[in-house]
Amino acid sequence: MAYEIESPYVKIEVESAGRKAVLDADLSIEAVTEFGARCKRIMEDMDRLRPEIEEARKALDLERMDALNSRAQAAVEGACASIVGDDGVRSFKEGCFPGRKQVLKPMLSLIEVLEAVVKGEGDARRKQEELAAHYLSEANSAQTEPDPAA
Numbered sequence: 001m002a003y004e005i006e007s008p009y010v011k012i013e014v015e016s017a018g019r020k021a022v023l024d025a026d027l028s029i030e031a032v033t034e035f036g037a038r039c040k041r042i043m044e045d046m047d048r049l050r051p052e053i054e055e056a057r058k059a060l061d062l063e064r065m066d067a068l069n070s071r072a073q074a075a076v077e078g079a080c081a082s083i084v085g086d087d088g089v090r091s092f093k094e095g096c097f098p099g100r101k102q103v104l105k106p107m108l109s110l111i112e113v114l115e116a117v118v119k120g121e122g123d124a125r126r127k128q129e130e131l132a133a134h135y136l137s138e139a140n141s142a143q144t145e146p147d148p149a150a
Contacts, residue, residue: 027118032118073102
């Protein structure tokens, strides 16, 4: 007898300018929790860095802007890696943006895709749980023995 165990992994295909990458997304509770925490830290860091970024832009300090972009990209890649792993991040960068070092904006787009996947899977699981609870309550209230009055 074979038993199928539900896997927390789903395959997602991302495409940019005709280039594709297929990523294995880990939607386990641990991975999703880590992803959420990292995204929150990114938002907090960006809020703190915003004045420094604006100052570097106004001064046209390209070296400083590159350093800030690299720092932000590393944080974003770390968040994405919590769902698709380092190999997934590498596959995304090499598959969709070969030869490019700075891919901060595409990585931010990948975060949006992963957020949508996590939300969609979470909604689907909640619906399954609601249906299961409904059927379980009906099964528990079902008459198991013949009615003696009948």
